[in-house]
Amino acid sequence: MSGKLPGSAWKSFPVCIKELRIDTTLACGQSFRWKELKPGEWTGVIKDEVWKLKQTSTELFYQVFRRGTSDIKPVIKKEILPVATEKLKDSSKKRKNTTTCPQPPKKLLLELKTEPFIEDLDIKTIQDYFQLNINLTQLYKQWSEADSNFEEISTSFPGIRMLHQDPVENLFSFICSSNNHISRITSMVNLLCVNFGEEICEVDGQMYYQFPAIYKLAADDIEQKLRDLGFGYRAKYINQTSKYIVNNHTNEWLYSLRGLPYKDVKKALMKLCGVGAKVADCVCLMSMDQPGSIPVDTHVWQIAARHYIPKLNVSKSLTDKLYDEIGDYFRGLWGEYAGWAHSVLFTADLKKFQDKFDSKKKVKKSKSKTKVK
């Protein structure tokens, strides 16, 4: 092996690792579609494409596989180097972008619209999926200044950002998430794709599938099929919700909710069977462009009680009123992108990431039960 990038099929794109850490971002339970098949190398599906991703401190490397392309050679294309645009201004008003991290050129696609190269679409996909127009470094700074607990935790968990997911996959994935754990949710999402999704292509001997279209999940026999597949009571939620959407709305309905007022989106989602406040907030945050949405689950409840709202320790259960209080508290503390900040603390709370804390720091989760003999 002579080159550092064997295969030469990898394309790269400048992204500072402080702006994006794929290892945590892709595995923290917002998307259930990514796997680290080789150390540092992640494979997953974005819409109708299979992507491989890996990164260094300054660059994100990627390969894309589509239907009809072989897994040996991804689409051949000439290199397009993003122009260094220092003055790329953040779309959110008052933030001054002073980071030295390379930033993607925002207008690239528009300028080349007349003759779109594949690269442009790929870069656009990355920018959109990872929401790279949002300056995460600046947000971490802002959250840290407002909240010393965030400051302490976040030093061990840099680069965690919200993905901009597809609403259909996002909704049904999180209907599966209720009273469930990440490993099982992951396998259930995979079962949905393998059984009811369209083939994309084979990569490294493995076939990949799209997330199924809603109408496929709305068929009459789906509930029983899902039960047979081990979905439990969520089988009904999935089938009922699919039928409701197909019967009452257009294909674009979910997408049309994007960007509407937060309360309206949440209310519309909560009409769906199996979608309560928490799942609705997950969808709001992860695919509906509602960065202030705070899904309050058992982790967030514990975090809030432990560090932020002492009175939660004496409440019996999470009532609707307390649920809203917790969200409002964090929005007041962290601001417009409170949901993004929440995901950093949520990730830090996951058991699978406990070893990421600096060794000197106290790991709250370990109950200091016993010492190993």
Next chain:
DNA sequence: ACACGACCTTCCGC
């Protein structure tokens, strides 16, 4: 408005 129990199945810890 709040409290409780049922709900499918798997994983984890003791």
Next chain:
DNA sequence: AGCGGAAGGTCGT
């Protein structure tokens, strides 16, 4: 080895 409880909740009472 096997059991009880929890797992990124929701729904009905």
